[in-house]
Amino acid sequence: MYAIVDIETTGGKYNEEGVTEIAIYKFDGHKVVDQFISLVNPEKPIQPFVVNLTGINNEMLRNAPKFYEVAKRIVEITTDCTIVAHNAKFDYRIMRLEFRRLGYEYQRQSLCTVELSKKLIPNMPSYSLGKLVKSLGIPLTDRHRASGDALATVKLFKLLLQKDSKKEIITTSVKSNPKTNLDTKLVRIIDELPSSTGVYYIHNEKGEVIYIGKSKNIKKRINQHFTSDNHKSKKIQNEVYTVTFENTGNELLALLKENEEIKKNKPKYNRALKRDIFTYALYQSKDKHGYIQFKIGKADPEKENITTFTNSAQAKSTLQRILDDFELCQKKLGLHQTRGSCFNYSIKKCHGACIAEESAEDYNKRAQQVINKYSYTNKNMLIIDRGRDVDEKSVILIEDGKFCGIGYFNLNHQMDDIAIVKNIITPMKNNRDSQHIIQSYLRKNKPFRIIEF
Template sequence: MYAIVDIETTGGKYNEEGITEIAIYKYDGHEVVDQFISLVNPEREIQPFVVNLTGINSNMLRNAPKFYEVAKRIVEITNDCILVAHNAKFDYRILQTEFRRLGFDYERKSLCTVELSKYLIPDQPSYSLGKLVRSLGIPVTDRHRASGDALATVKLFKLLLSKDSEKKIIQESIRQNPKHQLEPRHLDILSELPSITGVYYIHNSDGDIIYIGKSNNIKKRINQHFTGTNPKSKKIQAKVYAVTYEATGSELVALLKESEEIKRVKPIYNRALRRNIFTHALYSFKDDKGYINLKIDAADGRKKPITTFSNRQSGKSFITKAVEDYTLCQKLSGLYNTKTSCFNYEIKACNGACIEKETPEDYNKRVLALIDKNSYANKNMVIIDKGRDVDERSAILIENGVFKGLGFFNLNYQINTIEVLESIITPMQNNRDTQHIIQSYLRKNKRLKIITIKTT
């Protein structure tokens, strides 16, 4: 659990400042579960430059509560939480100074979103909160007021969690959080999990990830792990200490993240992935008469496929439908073995490429249209899918035919160039598995929005 904080102060000499406004959002890594926002009477003068910056003046604070009146609420809402702030050293120091004046030692673990941003989103022109969130397309209101800045920090921290592919932030949180000192019962874990699409991580008592999976209903899937009777389920049940998850909204994002995370982390209870998650592929070749032929064959790493399939039957179903949709020849598509015309020619569903009645040029145009539709080779595009919230979408970036990574963006943020995407995209590995996942998903979800993007 995290307490995301922003504090406005009077300004003045070091360790003599007073709080004028405080905002705290209690955040569980996915949503805000509690909040506290209040003006505070600092019982001292506010520096003129601070009044100009924040708009908070002494008249506004005359009837505001003094710090000792809000101190108990601050302790309660930040209890068992890691303190998160943009330039956390400042906010944490101010809180400790105020509590010290009350004779109370205020101790919390802390995380700084400036430091995290420099590590996870390098090469930004500025890491000031205002400029950083604008460059990342994060909407911000009431700049230099505690509530507006804290809420912007919540959204920034959400982005940072999604870009933290090593899951260091979450693992440290599990190690540090006192409520995990005793092993939770399985029902306690289940009660905190949502029925949403995403990737889940099963941790042991050291915070290490021992199993990774994806599901369209995380709660239901974890319940299956906890009630399973096979050897793997029993091992997970004995070792599970916590379950964390990453909401994706999109099943495609979940599939891509699961594939990469398992390869990278190699959790002890994930069965070793097969070298490929596909067995068959669609290949093309030109015959001696100039016609492009299509063939479903066993996947061969030495050849470049047009698209791939989980099994031969899936490939055969695809090519059968393609023959119908593009008026292709059964013989040249590997579906009808004959030395003469194919069956479809006899029923006038083929234009006669099988017996050279249709020219190679005319026939090949339709074959190339099929290939272009089902392959993203040399393309620059973004696949837009569901996001984690109603005002968000996911973006999967393909650059020059290579899968580059994925991210999330607010609906008000315009996606039209690769440069705009670079700051929000989490880089990921491009391999034959990711190609298969993306192509299979595109085949099944034909209404997905795809944007062609410009390169510079």
């Protein structure tokens, strides 16, 4: 659990400042679950330059509560939380300073979104909150007011959690938050999980990720882990300390995230990915008369393919769909071995390529449509689909035929600027597995929108 904080102060000499406004959003890693926002009477004048910056003046604070009147609420909302702030050294120092004046030693773990941003989003022109969130397309209202800045920091932190593919933020959080005893552990873990689509991470007591999986229903899948009596499940049940998760909004992003993070984190109970997750591929060639031919074969890393398949049955099913959808020739697809016309020609579903009645030029136009549909080689495109919330969409970036990564956006203008798209994207490796996942999913499902650029 995180307490995302922003504080406005009077300004002045170091360690003599007073709080004029405080905003705290309690954030569970997915949504805000509680909040506290209040002006505070610092019992001292505000520096003129601070008045000009924030718009908060002495008259506004005349009847505001003093810090000791809000201290109890601050302690309550931040208990068992890690303090998160943009330039956390400042906000955490001011909080500790005000509590020390009351004779109370306030201590929490803290995280700085400036430092996290420099690590997870390198090479940005500026890491000031205003300029950084603008570069990321994150809306910021009431700049230099506690509530506006804290809410922008919530959205920034949510993006940073998404980009933290090594799970270092969550691992640290797990280690610093004690859980209940072993007897009720598995039931408690299941109760806290959602029935949504996403990726889940099973941690041991050290916070280490020992298993990564994806599911359309995370709660149901974890329940299966905890009730199964197979050897691996028993080991996981004995070692599990907690389970964290990331909602992805749709299955395609869950599949891509699972594939990427298993390879990167190498959890000990995930089967080593020694071979590709597909075994068959669709290849193209031209016969001696210039007709494009398609052929299913064993996947070969040395050969360029159109698309890949998990098994032979899936490959054959797709080939049959191609035949029907594009009115191609059974002979040219290798589905009918004959010296004369194919069977489909006799029922008027083939235009006669098998007996050279249809020209290679006309036939190849439809064959090229197959290649365009099932392959994204050399394409630049955004695949837009459902996001994690009703007002959010997910995006997959393909550039020059290569998968670049995934992200989320709320505002349509974010998609109008490719620089913003690249900033909000969590970079992922373009490999044969990720290409297979995307192509296989798009064969079976229709995304919300595909934008080519």
